[in-house]
Amino acid sequence: xxxxxGGRTDSGLVTLDEAAADAVSRVHPVSNTRELPLxxxxxxVLAEAITAPRDLPPFANSAVDGYAVRFADLAVGAATRLPVxxxxxxxxxxxxxxxxxxxxxxxxxxxxxxxxxxMQEDVVAxxxxxxxxxxxxxxxxxxxxxxxxxxxxxVLPAGRRLRPQDLGLLAALGLAGVTVRRRPRVALFSTxxxxxxxxxxxxxxxxxxxxxxxxxxxxxxxGAAVVDLGILRDEAADLELRLREAAADCDLVLxxxxxxxxxxxxxxxxxxxxxxxxxxxxxxxPGKPIAIGSVAGTPFVGLPGNPVAVFVGCAFVLRPLLAxxxxxxxxxxxxxxxxxxxxxxxxxGRREFLRVLLEQDADGATIxxxxxxxxxxxxxxxxQSDGLVALAEDVADVEAEESAPFYPYSTLF
Numbered sequence: 001x002x003x004x005x006g007g008r009t010d011s012g013l014v015t016l017d018e019a020a021a022d023a024v025s026r027v028h029p030v031s032n033t034r035e036l037p038l039x040x041x042x043x044x045v046l047a048e049a050i051t052a053p054r055d056l057p058p059f060a061n062s063a064v065d066g067y068a069v070r071f072a073d074l075a076v077g078a079a080t081r082l083p084v085x086x087x088x089x090x091x092x093x094x095x096x097x098x099x100x101x102x103x104x105x106x107x108x109x110x111x112x113x114x115x116x117x118x119m120q121e122d123v124v125a126x127x128x129x130x131x132x133x134x135x136x137x138x139x140x141x142x143x144x145x146x147x148x149x150x151x152x153x154x155v156l157p158a159g160r161r162l163r164p165q166d167l168g169l170l171a172a173l174g175l176a177g178v179t180v181r182r183r184p185r186v187a188l189f190s191t192x193x194x195x196x197x198x199x200x201x202x203x204x205x206x207x208x209x210x211x212x213x214x215x216x217x218x219x220x221x222x223g224a225a226v227v228d229l230g231i232l233r234d235e236a237a238d239l240e241l242r243l244r245e246a247a248a249d250c251d252l253v254l255x256x257x258x259x260x261x262x263x264x265x266x267x268x269x270x271x272x273x274x275x276x277x278x279x280x281x282x283x284x285x286p287g288k289p290i291a292i293g294s295v296a297g298t299p300f301v302g303l304p305g306n307p308v309a310v311f312v313g314c315a316f317v318l319r320p321l322l323a324x325x326x327x328x329x330x331x332x333x334x335x336x337x338x339x340x341x342x343x344x345x346x347x348x349g350r351r352e353f354l355r356v357l358l359e360q361d362a363d364g365a366t367i368x369x370x371x372x373x374x375x376x377x378x379x380x381x382x383x384q385s386d387g388l389v390a391l392a393e394d395v396a397d398v399e400a401e402e403s404a405p406f407y408p409y410s411t412l413f
Contacts, residue, residue: 013283015393016351020317022279023292027299029327030251032182038167043223044180045328050156052173055146059094060110063141067123067130068102068114071138080132084125086111101130110142117141149173159329161223183225184325187246188215191232191239191258191267192305210379211256211303211310218314219254221413222322232267234258239270247275247298251325254318257305259291267302271295283393285352286376287313299325306376312353312388315412333412335390335405341367345397355385356406368406387411 014022033047062068067084074080082101088094090107097111104110104117116138124131149155155173156166162178170178195209196202209231219226227250232239239258246253258267259280271277271293280291280302287309291302301321303313315333323330341359346352356368368389373381387408391398398404 013281013288013350014279016282016284016316019279019282019284019290019292020320023299023301023317023321024324026278027321027324029325030182030184033179034182035177036180037177038171038175041162041178041180042164042167044162044178044183045223045326046156046158046160046162047179047181047327049154049158050170050173050175050178052149052151052153052155053175054173055151056149056172057143057145057147059145061090061143062104062106062108062110062117063143064117064119065105066117066119066141067132068097068104068111069116069118069132070097070099070114071116071136073099074116074132074136075134078134080134081126081129082132083129101132115139115142157329159327161326161328181327183223184252184322185227185250186219186224186252186254186322187227187229187250188212188219189229189232189242189246189253189255191234191255193234195231195257197231210307211305214307214379215254215256215303215310215314218311218413219322222319223326223328224252224322232258234266236266236270236273239266240273243270243295243300244274247295247300250298252321253295253298253300254303255301256303256310259289259302259304267291271300271302275300282313282317283350284312284316285350288350290317292317304376307379308355308376308382311382315388315407319412333407335407337403338366338368338389338406340389340398340400340402340404342370343397343399344370344391346391346395348394348396351393352391353388354391355381356387356389357384358386368404385409 036044084103085100087103088108089105094109095111097113102111117140118132118136119141122133155169190209190212194206196206198208216226216228229246232242243253255267268277268291275293275295277291277293281288282290286306287304289304290313293300301318303310320330355371357371358366359369361367371381371385387406390405
């Protein structure tokens with residue numbers, strides 16, 4: 001089981017980068033591996049580097065429909081007329097060309113002796129002969145054996161989260177399966193007496209649990225195996241017991257809500273009773289109360305209760321932690337500059353994430369408009385916007401027409 005080692009208590013704010021790096025540095029990847037067929041391997045993390053067992057393509061072949069010739073048989077600066085001596089289609093065995101031209105189709109093996117392919121569109125056929133234009137380049141339209149991948153070349157590194165194009169490459173190399181790491185098991189709770197499962201009647205003062213549905217999807221997209229343990233009520237003794245049980249069976253325990261300073265926020269106390277709380281306040285807006293620690297030796301992350309704070313904390317603190325647990329080589333999402341279509345007053349000190357919609361101005365240029373739902377509890381603002389604009393810790397007020405980093409939601413999960 002993955003562990004979170006060491007510990008420190010920080011009564012002040014830590015930066016977002018410090019919080020993410022601190023959490024990642026304490027976690028070790030899951031060690032279990034298994035063999036999976038390619039049909040089931042999408043999204044899993046490679047446990048071992050993949051070395052090509054053969055050349056790709058495995059033989060010289062034609063990139064077009066046309067005619068295979070020997071470049072030495074072509075006239076210099078003039079058209080060349082050659083007899084057509086045979087034909088080869090894809091899937092047939094290669095042959096040998098001593099002279100003349102050979103009709104060939106895309107993917108077919110190039111006859112031994114031929115070194116150039118002339119596209120059929122550039123050829124004038126005349127009975128059993130063809131006229132080839134001047135100016136043909138040696139080696140044109142010929143794909144050499146191993147020009148895509150050479151035998152023995154490392155094609156995919158350990159730690160790669162497999163994508164559809166990766167699976168296509170492995171299939172082209174003739175591999176039927178791969179060795180991957182086990183998906184990290186994440187115990188997922190929501191906390192709060194006010195929460196109700198969707199589909200059930202709402203009582204007085206109750207709300208539906210939105211965070212767990214959102215987190216479950218985000219965790220799954222990040223490659224985790226989610227163990228959904230439902231809603232934890234605000235009872236300190238029950239919280240501690242349920243956290244201990246989850247820690248015994250999972251690689252990470254994740255909660256939302258209950259990590260702030262309210263009288264009913266018991267998660268912090270429960271964690272400290274059965275583990276450690278290493279940090280819990282991050283210089284981020286929304287989402288300052290993010291708790292990182294351990295429960296009975298198993299990593300613990302406690303996200304805030306507001307949905308937007310949950311989303312931001314999951315995207316920028318939890319995501320790299322999950323990658324480390326999975327043994328994934330993690331590439332942080334890259335922001336692109338976008339022109340702001342709004343002014344925003346703020347106090348420096350925390351990294352702030354604003355929900356924005358992308359629009360085109362009268363000149364056709366892309367501009368970011370701030371979503372009107374600015375509160376951390378506005379889950380509709382997440383569903384109705386295109387991404388997040390990030391304002392760094394040292395940035396004060398921003399004005400319209402300034403540029404700021406933009407993260408499309410598609411780059412986060």
